[in-house]
Amino acid sequence: MRQTKTLLVLLLLTVLQLSQLSAQGSDTTFGIFRQKEYYFSNSFKLNWFKAVEYCRTRGMFLLSVRNAEEREDIIKYLASTGYTKSHKGLMAWMSANDLGEEGEFHWASTGERVNYPNWSDTEPNDYRIDDCTGEDCAILEYWDEGGANYNYTFNDRSCMRDAQHIALSTMESKRLANLVAILVGFLAIGLISTQQDITIGIFREKSYYFGNTFKLNWYKASEYCRTRGMFLVAINNDEQLNGVVEYIEKSGFTKTHGILHMWTSGNDLGEEGQFFWGSTGERHTYDRWTKNEPNNEKHDNCTYENCLVLEYYQPWSINYTFDDRPCGAENFFMCETLYD
């Protein structure tokens, strides 16, 4: 009931916000688009996973370039930073990736399929870096002398999935892309700043979506949550755990199922052994591991365990604790709302 109320208020605020935008005289897309803020980091480089987390700690997302207007705006923004005047080229991470399914690129920021495919010639090519690593994360690429083919176009690159590859292939890490962030969460942010009096309190309350009818791999689960404006859950203290467990118990799931492995946003994809919450970019500090976990277990030559489930298995007295699992494996999942 409380949740329905929250949803209704959210809907109402969304309508208010949209009508404000269209009242500004431009078409809606233009108005929304104009509300984006860009942040271009060119003083340090990160692998894709860390770049995603870094953006989240700022309440932002890695760049998405979903249409010609967005591309033009980004070109203007980058020109305004002066970067392209002083550099011959630019390689910047975008949120597009095909980690969830080879060849199927989605924007991690919104969960949408990439349907403005502004790829450079012969890209994406999933170039094999080694037996285990192809190219699954996309950059925006510009070269002074590259002509139309490297004119803010897309290229797939190695996400630098583990430290080993960074260390082993120095050439590749030199070519590591800069990162660009973009504010996509315009609704929540806009609402908080314009409707402050109404929203306080409402935004403190989380709502959850428990994906327990179909299973997805971690990447797809994360995208699925984004398509609903939500994130895979972050559970960094007792209070957050209790909220999640209460929701699971209320759903009746554990009455009919003796076992649950449920994806959270936790992962150590950016750096082995360093767990972060992908949704907030926070470090994982909640000490609630299943016995002998995380163990980064090897499944085959290329598959280790880098993504966190919350697990429940009564016969072994596993009572909602964390376990690292292969990110490509399919599990149930839980999304939550998050307002920065």
Ligand SMILES: *[C@@H]1O[C@H](CO)[C@@H](O)[C@H](O)[C@H]1NC(C)=O
């Ligand atoms: C990229 O998009 C721009 C603007 O929509 C277009 O002019 C250009 O031809 C596209 N380039 C490629 C390689 O698709």
Ligand SMILES: *[C@@H]1O[C@H](CO)[C@@H](O)[C@H](O)[C@H]1NC(C)=O
């Ligand atoms: C690169 O794209 C910009 C913006 O769309 C366009 O103005 C420019 O002519 C393009 N340059 C080349 C070499 O295609």
Ligand SMILES: *[C@@H]1O[C@H](CO)[C@@H](O)[C@H](O)[C@H]1NC(C)=O
């Ligand atoms: C896994 O790696 C080992 C040692 O490098 C090699 O002997 C074996 O053939 C590999 N297995 C597969 C399935 O690639």
Ligand SMILES: *[C@@H]1O[C@H](CO)[C@@H](O)[C@H](O)[C@H]1NC(C)=O
């Ligand atoms: C399992 O964990 C939940 C959440 O912390 C707690 O409420 C419950 O009492 C625990 N159950 C057992 C049997 O330890």
